[in-house]
Amino acid sequence: MRGTRGGLARGNAYGHVMRAGRADETSLVVAAQAGDPRALDDLAATYLPLVYAIVRRALGELADVDDVVQDTMLRALPELRTLRAPECFRPWLATIATRQISTHLHRRQADAERTAPLDEMTDPPDADAENLALIHVELSGHRRRTVRASRWLDPDARALLSLWWLETAGRLTRVELAAALGTSVAHAGVRVQRMRNQLELSRAIVAALEASPRCPLLTAALGGWDGVPSALWRKRITRHTRSCADCGRAADELVPLERLSVALALLPSPDAA
Template sequence: MSTRHTAEALVTAARSGDQAAQDALVGAYLPLVYNIVGRALNGSVDVDDVVQDTMLRVLDSLDGLRDPASFRSWLVAIAMNQVRAHWHRQQPARGAMDEADDVADPGADFVDLTIVQLQLSGQRQETARATRWLEPDDRGLLSLWWLECAGELTRPEIAAALALSPQHTAVRVQRMKAQLEAARVVVRALDARPQCQELRAELAGWDGRPSALWRKRVARHARGCARCSGLWSGLMPAEGLLAGLALVGASSALLARTGSAAGTAVPAGSASPLDGTEDLGGLVPPVGHRAARDRTGSRADARRRRRTRRRAVGGAVVAACVAGGGFWYFGTQPDDGTQKSTAVQPADDVLATGSPTPDAARGTS
């Protein structure tokens, strides 16, 4: 039996109420959710809360999942809905996802975690730092595309989670990659020593915080400046730089906070994973679907289910503490059907020759 079939069997068992299966399911996919949310929100003080809420909502809605084979797309869809809901809560007056106003927690900055834990250097580190200059909407897409390049998600899963066609998804990815490339040039321009005097004059009013507005200004300067125009040369394709990178392990703060959340059930009548967001093409049950079915069961059964889910989250946190807080996750092993757990390991940087890794030949775009 393949790893895919093993995962589907695990989802089926967890959906039927098997506590051990729920423990294993949360432990296997919590790292994926953490990397999606962490990179999309980039160090927001609410990253831990969004991750916790995502996992609790997944467990609370699991028996409404129509097809175990679509679990990962369904999980990613809920995670992205929680990210969008966070953006909307932070910007009620704007009604759009332009610039996040919440202050990032310096100890939880996801870019720094990525650089330190994965030991990035050279153009890989430059790419990680460049993500700070993207708009929230692009960072959300980047969080999924990064995992596609790393081999953790597939393009069909991303398209399904975003409720977009593969063609529309490809267009959005290309636009995001163009913004990321400009952001990489911005990082280079600001790091240059000595710095371009004309650029220094243009930056006189900058407060030092990365933003889309200043990314556009610096990139525009780099295109027209005789000295800075060379910064656009030698940029390796980002997909080659990200290919094969491991997941970022959770911080001790997230482990502690998730452990506390394990004792708190999702309140009765709480919002559906779809609240405030668009329809996901059948990936998540419609609003009211779970509530209607819960009303047919007894209150004792509902309490029992919530206790089981809390224990599942708590058990996953304990398992996640293995190897100094590093997360373990399912790998791909198509032949022998065993379940492979892979520890987060440092990634070597690009060779000094500038040649992309062999995995880059996949050419995700």
């Protein structure tokens, strides 16, 4: 792979990963491990959109996405020779991406100065770049609300969500998802269900916060909240929404996740758009 931070060349559309057969992918990995510079460049170009899709879905903010994608590729490719099973390159790379996402989210969560209030996060920090990333998706209001809801997830759940989106779109298998998590398929299923439960609670929170008019009891319950999504306020707001008929009606209007998952999973890299 040629390029450094700020100069990492993005690959083609994500579908390029899927056009090659698994045998061809494995051969490409083997050649890259043997030191073939062209194979290494082709491998980076082929899998960069996969890494971008994983990171983009977890983070959202485009500047952060570019940093974490580059960190992932610059960490993975030099360590390629340590991969003992070339056929497992895809989940191995997803594992590295997931770890980089978690590290980034934990660091950002701990840095209060870099955390924006929810009302500022509603609009993308770079509208032009965001439009490029979303041009083929045409997110509806429900999909945008789900993106905002993901900001209420714990950091590890956000990293897992990005993998699950790709699984629902057929871009990762459950076996590959489990391998990326470093766990069994059965335990991966438990973690996915736990993440989905947390996401549904978060979607209900966003629906209640954005209801017009907003429930006056919810407004009263938000006293002292600084507008930043957090686990503490997720629990406090959920206690209200679960017992409030008005907020419950807002949540009842949510579209099932399965109807949103494919469109949300296939976010292209900016160059692909």
